[in-house]
Amino acid sequence: MLSPALVAYGRRLTLLLALAIGAPGYARNLDLPERDARGDETVDYWSRYARAELALERSLFRGGDDIAVRFRVSNTGVRALRIYPQDGPNRTWQLMVTDRQGRELPLEFNAASYARREHGNQRIEDLYGSPVREVILQPGETLERMLYLNDFFRLSPGGEYRLIGYFYPDARNEFVVRSSVTLSLRIRSAQSAAHGAAPGRFQAPDGSAQQMGLSAEETVYLFLSAEMQRNWENYLKYVELSRYITSYDRFSSRFARAQEAERPSILEEFAAYLCGDPADRLRRFRILSAEPERDEDGATMMDGRMFVRASALREAEGYSAQYEYTYTLERARGGEAGFWKIVQVEARLIR
Numbered sequence: 001m002l003s004p005a006l007v008a009y010g011r012r013l014t015l016l017l018a019l020a021i022g023a024p025g026y027a028r029n030l031d032l033p034e035r036d037a038r039g040d041e042t043v044d045y046w047s048r049y050a051r052a053e054l055a056l057e058r059s060l061f062r063g064g065d066d067i068a069v070r071f072r073v074s075n076t077g078v079r080a081l082r083i084y085p086q087d088g089p090n091r092t093w094q095l096m097v098t099d100r101q102g103r104e105l106p107l108e109f110n111a112a113s114y115a116r117r118e119h120g121n122q123r124i125e126d127l128y129g130s131p132v133r134e135v136i137l138q139p140g141e142t143l144e145r146m147l148y149l150n151d152f153f154r155l156s157p158g159g160e161y162r163l164i165g166y167f168y169p170d171a172r173n174e175f176v177v178r179s180s181v182t183l184s185l186r187i188r189s190a191q192s193a194a195h196g197a198a199p200g201r202f203q204a205p206d207g208s209a210q211q212m213g214l215s216a217e218e219t220v221y222l223f224l225s226a227e228m229q230r231n232w233e234n235y236l237k238y239v240e241l242s243r244y245i246t247s248y249d250r251f252s253s254r255f256a257r258a259q260e261a262e263r264p265s266i267l268e269e270f271a272a273y274l275c276g277d278p279a280d281r282l283r284r285f286r287i288l289s290a291e292p293e294r295d296e297d298g299a300t301m302m303d304g305r306m307f308v309r310a311s312a313l314r315e316a317e318g319y320s321a322q323y324e325y326t327y328t329l330e331r332a333r334g335g336e337a338g339f340w341k342i343v344q345v346e347a348r349l350i351r
Contacts, residue, residue: 084134096165
């Protein structure tokens, strides 16, 4: 008869073997870091476990309306995340607004309006009314804050805008969590309101439904082909660097905080990074689909954005990785009218 100690040892050994063999996917998912579109790992826990989301009640507003933006941060992982909120506006929770041409709107802070809202339930306080210095976000929990665009930006009637959120969990480092999607909104002009214009419909500048030039699918195809051929000059011409940089965590925080005079040098550094040797070499790819931007009624927006999905196989040092990309494209302006520019990419590691 086996001794009790030997039986217990055998049971522990069996359990360890079952965990190692029966749940390899679970263990691999815990240890697998997120990667950007170039295959580079981001090892910060926030990049692995956090998700930032923005939400608007609607996409069409009248001039003078309060535009409330719900900013939610969720812990989608398996371990607690620690947040060290900073006092004051436009610090831990930040918004960036661009117009139809992709130009960033300057911050025009309305201190009186912001202070009035802060007397509500906006501040994170303890039971004694003092600002909380640390927030622990357990797995599955969320932290929300309501921001009002009117407090930070001046939006003109008739304007069309894109909205991105940046969440800074800790002031001691430059890491930032960018919102997972870019929201669109429009301020109704006085003329359209008087004539009862249909909401959410975007008209092309010349009134036409189509323009000559490369399609969005062709743009992404040539973009990825240029990477495979290491033709970096052509590779860069398909992206709008000042918008595309927001898709890369290691650069987006610096770019968002930088002064206007500092941004060109950051863009040069970003371009050099894109044209350098990626962590995983692109071996083959395939365009999966292309979808136009739609309004809240499901109708295609004239002169709206396009979303192109592509799968790609990358290899490096004896291993391969399968990615799925979602590229966001907008029509180029000026002398390149009729063509598309890639302004954002979301990368997902499949295996």
